[in-house]
Amino acid sequence: MQLRHFQNEFPYLVKALLSAKKAGRLSHSFLIHNDDGKLADDFSISLAQALACTNPLPDGDSCGNCVVCKQLEHRTYSELFTLAPVSKSRQIVIGVDDTIPDTMRWFRSLFHMKSSMAGGIKIGIIYDADCMNDESQNCFLKTLEEPPPSSHVLLVTANPFTLLPTIRSRCQSILLLRNKTSYEDEKIRGIAGIMWELMSSSNKISTAEECAFAMISISDNLEKFAEEKADVKWDRIFEDSKYLEPPAKKRLEKQHEAAISAEYLKMRDSMLSLIHSWSAQAYMLSCGIPRDSIANPELFPRDLNVISSIDPEKAYRMMRKSEDLLQILNWNVDTDLAFREFCMGVEFGK
Ligand SMILES: [Zn+2]
Structure with missing residues (x-):
């Protein structure tokens, strides 16, 4: 072939x-x-x-x-x-x-x-x-x-x-990559806005810090978001289980916990994938690839003049730094520090 x-x-x-x-x-x-x-x-x-x-x-x-x-x-x-x-x-x-x-x-x-x-x-x-x-x-x-x-x-x-x-x-x-991921969760999509903020600022410590703070806050709240999401379904299950015997209730509670942690892992994966995929697509845009040819145009501004202002060097740096970030977050490390280093690294190229 x-x-x-x-x-x-x-x-x-x-x-x-x-x-x-x-x-x-x-x-x-x-x-x-x-x-x-x-x-x-x-x-x-x-x-x-x-x-x-x-x-x-x-x-x-x-x-x-x-x-x-x-x-x-x-x-x-x-x-x-x-x-x-x-x-x-x-x-x-x-x-x-x-x-x-x-x-x-x-x-x-x-x-x-x-x-x-x-x-x-x-x-x-x-x-x-x-x-x-x-x-x-x-x-x-x-x-x-x-x-x-x-x-x-x-x-x-x-x-x-x-x-x-x-x-x-x-x-x-x-x-x-064949399967385009759609980032439907609103909270996770918030990451795209932060990434854009970081991409379009110019050498400002304050912006890098604000972006890191905003990412850390989403990351810290993932468990809470996952619980809220799972509970939309589980509130009804618990309501229907009022008259169950205690062992059956206990089993349901265990399933509930498992559902929350599954949802949490899904959201975390989605967040990390968005960080990487956003920066890879920003880099493609900065190389002149048209907005409607990238996987997730909905995550970028519509205004083509705004898009053409993306600095290819910074976009490339962001892509590499996001690869490092993902790898660091695979280990159990200080998440806050990892996000800070990412934002500072993108902003100042260290
Ligand atoms: Zn041949």
């Missing part, structure tokens, strides 16, 4: 990749952030074909017909090396030595071996790259720092934020 096959669904992505290919500006390493495994699998092979095809089309796409294209399609290309989690623990481990299949050391030894094919392009694909544990990631970092000649490596993942920042920063990000 050629890259142009994905043009309808991801027109800007395909256009950007092909023009970079034509100009010889394609990265050595890619991070394919996806929410659909089959799509990501097809796309990574198409990208591999575009990178390794021996008879590319004038626009940079693969021919789809040469031996390399055919072999890649059938996964029989001798210079294609893949790694994926296989153990029950779903981890990609480093391995004791390079002889144990499906480990990082094994993958690296094959990927760095002298090519059997003169002039051939090596392709490494790591599926579910977030399953690499820290040790594997550190080991893999050496491949990113000193890749074998004429090689490209593709990391495929649904959770890029669990990867080390040093890995993410060395890869060109490819956003292959």
